[in-house]
Amino acid sequence: MSRPDKSIDPRILASAQEEFLTHGYEKASLKVICANANVTTGALYKRYKGKEELFSAVVPPTLNDLEEVAKQRRSLSAKDVSDEDLIKAWDMDEEYMLWWFRYLYDHQKGMLLLLTCSHGTRHATFVHDWPKMITKYSYEYYAEAYRRGLTAVKMEKTELHILLSSFWTTIFDPFVHKYNWKQIEEHSTIVCKLFDWYTVFGFKR
Template sequence: MAVADRSIDPRILESARTEFLASGFEKASLKTICEGAGVTTGALYKRYKGKEELFCAVVEQTVSDLYEVAHVRGDKDPTAMSNQELIKAWDMDGADMMWWFRFLYDRRDDFYLLLSCSQGTRYANFPHDWVELLTKATSAYLAEAQRRGLCRNDVEPAELHILLSAFWTTIYEPFIHHFTWEQIEAHCRIVCGLFNWHGALHFQK
């Protein structure tokens, strides 16, 4: 049996990434993608059922990386944390924020695809779905802090989702507007000053 030639796979994915970035998913042309990769449409369809499967393959690694970070950070048991650890979890730590921006900047093309070019794919609601995932984890931290009387107890998960949506919008927008790394560094410092979680949630000092 003939062995499939996998050497052309990276060319297909890079050509697809270029076309999706330029045209978005819905207007992207498989013909253009094949021409850019130097392959026939038959070779592409041997590997992918269609345009959406190809789009998903392009962003697959970045999606996997994002969800891995979310689970590593979200799987901590807040009931096992000290009061000080629970309070500190809400710090707007400049180093941690810069880590997030660098993590995303290193994946900026795929992150932009997820944010701005994914209409018509399973990732069309990615910005909302990502915040929803983080809200579930963050709600556990907040609920435990509320149970211990460390902060205000009138913030419900729905309200927290709105607050986190606003927060993540300040992270999405620099990538949507193609900020340089220098611009992102300056923006990060502004965001850290803008969001005062301790004050908004009335955490004990």
């Protein structure tokens, strides 16, 4: 029995990525993807049931990397974190903020797929799902800080979700608008000034 030719898989994914980036999911053509990858439509359908499954095969590297970073950030339970670190978690450190922008800048094609090309797929709600996930873990840190008396500000999870949704919009939108790196550096400084979480929660600096 002959073994399937795995060498064409990267060509299909690379061609699909460019087609989705150029035309978006709904207008992307499987025929064009196959032609640019120099494969038959039969070869593509042996690997993917259809266009959405192919799109879902293109975005995992970016999604997996983002989720891994988030996982590292929540490696410690809020109850196991010191008072100092509970407060520091909300510090808008310019160096760390710039690290996030650099990280996303290095994944900008994947980010554009999720942010601007995913309409019609199960990934279309990414811009809502990501802040929702971040809110879940961020609220645990806030609630623990409140329990310890580090902040007297009473905030519902819905309110924090709204604020974090706005926060992540300011992070994602520069990629939608195709900022260059110099513009992103300048934007990062503005974001740090705009979202002063220490003031929001009344933390002592």
